Amino acid sequence: NKQVILKDYVSGNPKESDMYVTTSSIKLKVPQGLKAVLLKNLYLSCDPYLRIRMDRIQGSNVFTSFTPGSPLSGFGVAKVLDSGHPEFKEGDLVWGTTGWEEYSLITEPEHFFKIHHTDVPLSYYTGLLGMPGMTAFAGFHEVCSPKKGDRVFISAAAGAVGQLVGQFAKLMGCYVVGSVGSKEKVDLLKNKLGFDEAFNYKEEQDLDAALKRHFPEGIDIYFENVGGKMLDAVLLNMRPHGQISVCGLISHYNLNQPQGFSNLLSLIYNRIRIEGFVVFDYFHLYPNFLDMVLPYIREGKIVYLDDITQGLESAPAALVGLFSGRNVGKQVVLVSHE
Ligand code: NDP
Structure with missing residues (x-):
């Protein structure tokens, strides 16, 4: 063995x-x-x-x-x-x-x-049909309350979870932007996964400026996969009463000292709801998730x-x-x- x-x-x-x-x-x-x-x-x-x-x-x-x-x-x-x-x-x-x-x-x-x-x-x-799929479903549809027209931002957007959150948001009629770490991934988001826009965070000198370029009116929902500098920049760009679903903080997992944040006051000024979640708490919804997602896969409305x-x-x-x-x-x- x-x-x-x-x-x-x-x-x-x-x-x-x-x-x-x-x-x-x-x-x-x-x-x-x-x-x-x-x-x-x-x-x-x-x-x-x-x-x-x-x-x-x-x-x-x-x-x-x-x-x-x-x-x-x-x-x-x-x-x-x-x-x-x-x-x-x-x-x-x-x-x-x-x-x-x-x-x-x-x-x-x-x-x-x-x-x-x-x-x-x-x-x-x-x-798609396992734990990461359930994570995208729970973190977007259960933790947030998305509506048609919402401006949604997703980090690590080409990954197991992020690519699905983007597609779920597009199916709801949201405007969707993702950040990723390479040009190849930017192209995939825009040309294969149906995102409206995407950018390579590794090539941006100023993440706040990159977010302002894509969200001149601010972000309604941020699906957080990475933490660190990206979260700090997002805090400067949330719309009043926006929502942040804290799925993961991958940029922290290899650090011995946790990273500090400069822009937390924005949570108060903008009345932001920020909520972490653990997918295991939602596994009882797996049959509902399959009922929703299998037809989309068979009709080619979701790709993976x-x-x-x-x-x-x-x-x-x-x-x-x-x-x-x-x-x-x-x-x-x-x-x-x-
Ligand atoms: P991915 O398939 O997205 O793989 C991880 C990606 O993260 C990499 O491909 C890389 O993409 C990006 N990345 C790695 N290091 C950094 C960094 N320092 N800064 C920014 N981006 C980085 O992983 P998953 O989709 O499986 O997971 C996404 C997140 O969701 C993780 O944080 C994970 O821990 C979390 N998660 C949480 C769950 C929960 O229950 N709350 C359940 C499942 C996952 P790039 O090229 O774009 O940099």
């Missing part, structure tokens, strides 16, 4: 060498009497929160640290090879939290979602960019690449074909 192991706790920027791939033996059967499933992992999802779990975590009621010397774990798509659990049978396709390894014995499979719709690519269950690397050996580089923007779309690792 090939596995991706965390070498030691990580501080600062994660590196490929913080992980290594090793092989151990595993019986491809659920032990007699155990209410567990044995999974063959097909796709693994690279998500920014995995970096948080590589650290020594203190004071979080959401995440626990990975254990150095043990495999990483995260969302993935898998096939049931053997089951001692009445709700799962051999051949079922599922998505949920699994090991970064070829085969995983899962003792609490109740947390997995069964995959019933296979007319769409299976890899979508790591992204994913970036699939081949083999477990590629997983450390793929994960680390999230922090330099190497991924174009949802970063997925193909472990094995069905």
Whole structure:
């Protein structure tokens, strides 16, 4: 059983060498009497929160640290090879939290979602139809109250979550602008994902000026994925009673000292509602989400960019690449074909 192991706790920027791939033996059967499933992992999802779990975590009621010397774990798509659990049978396709390894014995499979719709690519269950899709849905439609004509700004807009928030906002009739870290991503937002405008934040000397150029009348909804200087500049450009949905702060995850903000008074002057959320609190809405999004996919009204690397050996580089923007779309690792 090939596995991706965390070498030691990580501080600062994660590196490929913080992980290594090793092989151990595993019986491809659920032990007699155990209410567990044995999974063959097909796709693994690279998500920014995995970096948080590589650290020594203190004071979080959401995440626990990975254990150095043990495999990483995260969302993935898998096939049931053997089951001692009445709700799962051999051949079922599922998505949920699994090991970064070829085969995983899962003792609490109740947390997995069964995959019933296979007319769409299976890899979508790591992204569009999985946790990131639910994040875009919950963070935009549940945390905010978007209306037609709202001016919406999204950071990390070509990523797993951002590209969907933009498309959901366009379907609502909003004006949508995204910020991304390369010209290639700017072109994709404008030409493939239907954003009205996009800019490369790495090429802007002055983020406040870039936002004023795209939002001369201000921003109604900011979908926050990055934090740092971008959030500070956004605070200067929010419309009165605007909303900020704090999904992620990726520019903070590798910092030992949190970043300070200069423009927080704007929250008061402009009566802004700013709200963080955790997608796990919304997983009960998954059936509603599927009902909304599957028809859009089948009608071609939502498209999805994913970036699939081949083999477990590629997983450390793929994960680390999230922090330099190497991924174009949802970063997925193909472990094995069905
Ligand atoms: P992405 O697919 O967007 O990948 C991360 C992207 O972030 C990179 O491609 C890069 O794009 C950008 N990025 C990396 N470092 C920085 C930086 N220092 N400053 C600005 N941009 C940076 O990831 P996801 O869509 O999976 O996640 C997006 C955000 O949502 C993350 O912050 C994540 O933690 C959060 N999240 C929160 C959840 C919740 O429950 N609240 C659930 C899921 C995700 P670029 O080339 O544009 O720089």
